[in-house]
Amino acid sequence: MFRAPLRLSWFLATILVVGLTAWGGSQIGARYELRQQTAQLAVDAVLRRELLRSEIERHRLLPTTLARNPQLAIAVDPRTPDSDRRTVVQSLNADFEQLARADGAATLYLVDAVGITRAASNHRLSNTFIGQDYSFRPYFRDAMKSGAGELFAQGTVSGIPGLYLAQRLRERSGVIVTKVEFTDLENTWRRPDEETLVLNHERVVFLTTVQSKRFSTYSPSPTIEGGWISTSLPALYQDWSLVLRRDIGSAVLASSVVGASIGGLLGILSITMVFLLTESRRRRALQRAELQRLVAQRTAELEDSNNRLLREIEERTRSEATVQTLRENLTQANRLAILGQISAGVAHEINQPTAAIRTYVDNAKKLFTRGDSDAALRALEAVVSLTERIGLITQELREFSRRSPGTKERLAVREAIDGAQLLLEQSLKLRRIRILRPTSPETAITFANRTRLEQILVNLIQNATDALADTKNPTITIESGQTANNIWIRVADNGPGVPVDRRADLFSPFSSSKPLGLGLGLVISRDIASDLGGSLEFDPSVTGAAFVVTLPGYKT
DSSP, X not given: OOHHHHHHHHHHHHHHHHHHHHHHHHHHHHHHHHHHHHHHHHHHHHHHHHHHHHHXXXXXXXXXXXXXXXXXXXXXXXXXOHHHHHHHHHHHHHHHHHHHHHHTOSEEEEEETTSBEEEETTTTSTTOSTTOBOTTOHHHHHHHHHSEEEEEEEOTTTOOEEEEEEEEOGGGOEEEEEEEOOHHHHHHHOOTTXXXXXXXXXXXXXXXXXXXXXXXXXXXXXXXXXXXXXEEEEOSSXXXXXXXXXXOHHHHHHHHXXXXXXXXXXXXXXXXXXXXXXXXXXXXXXXXXXXXXXXXXXXXXXXXXXXXXXXXXHHHHHHHHHHHHHHHHHHHHHHHHHHHHHHHHHHHHHHHHHHHHHHHHXXXXXXXXXXXXXXXXXXXXXXXXXXXXXXXXXHHHHHHHSOOOOOOEEEEHHHHHHHHHHHHHHHHHHTTOEEEOTTOSOOOEEEEOHHHHHHHHHHHHHHHHHHTTTOSSOEEEEEEEEOSSEEEEEEEEOSSOOOHHHHTTTTSTTOOSSTTOOSOHHHHHHHHHHHTTOEEEEOOOSSSOEEEEEEEBOOO
16 A cells, blocks of 8 residues: 555656756757857858958959059050950950959959940850940949949849959059859858858848848848847958858757756656666766767867868968068079179179289389389279279179168169169170260169169169170160159160060060070069059160169158
């Protein structure tokens, strides 16, 4: 009689304890899964944002770089003859097609000053942009007005939405535009039970993994709605924002079931711990260890995701630093290559005064022996003058050869021209080339780095020297002057000049008419001039070739 009620009591107690612990376990499991999913959602949103920003920045450099290409200005210049324009446009179409394919851009096209497309990467398609009028597009008007324009819109020809990045050409002659479509990016983002949305400042969806929501107005919903969680953060580009939504209903349900199972098991173990205390403790220890392992595993996954993001940022920083280092090394290599070319002449320039010093010293000994101290002192004065000459040459070589720190200072143009002429003096003598300086002594003052300006002048004089190899009475003329805000230096020769068909490629890398030339001298010189705040341009002349260096004038 006693055992039946006792068994019933134990049975009811077991049901009650198991029910309570199962309910508690389900709540704990659901809340734990919700926290983990929320944290993972925030990390995934950051990764998607960085991927979006990386995609935009990768394409942003293309129009800025292409805007410097002189062929683009020729293609949109109304003064260009039709035959020349067709040739240039045909070449640009092929180049644009190849660049768009390599860069991953949807379309790359050139628009003239009135908004008509002249060249495009999709020139082969029936719905090509060529001939289309885009003067109404805001990105075109912004680029013509301020130099650059950007717009996300649906294509009027293709019907495909994308980001238009525009850059104005020199002298406001036109605009180079690249259209970036995000179809591949949206496919990369697409996951089952998940939505990724990119909104503008008006909360309009323009990038999404759910096609039906494109160009609709996004209404924020509660953090948890029907098993969905969401997070929003700035996209770090213009005023865009990124929203990531994920359906975690099944995951929370699974965790809740697991939690309820664990809770029920704990209840049973609690009821039977009087009889199986040791076994109960062992099982609880195993369960705690498993729970800690899950927590550690999720924590490690989060840390790994963060570390991957940090490594990507560090790799981008190192890549940018590597590009700058390579550019500096290329400039230094060019400077050392020039020194290699002129080293024989400089050695001869030093050997001559050295031999003369030896002769003067021998004569001074003899004169002192004869007691003619005045003549001996005159000989020693000549030795002093010659040693100063050697010191000037070696000092110029040392300054020119070492890596320039890039600092700018008040600099007389005359000093830079003298230094460049000194380095090449013996080479010019051997080739019997005259240097004419009609404006000597030069009075222009600039704010620049002397070593880097000398490198530009040595490059120009060396190129002129090579061009005069077969010219009778070879002459190089170096002139300089000053305007209101700038100074200029013009280096010209009386050689055969530059053929018209090669002038467009003068400043293109690896374009050289020399048998062993790399075609980098003028490219490096123009980059140096740009770093100094100026420019280097070809100056067409009736005879020979001429180049003009323009730098900011010195302002007190």
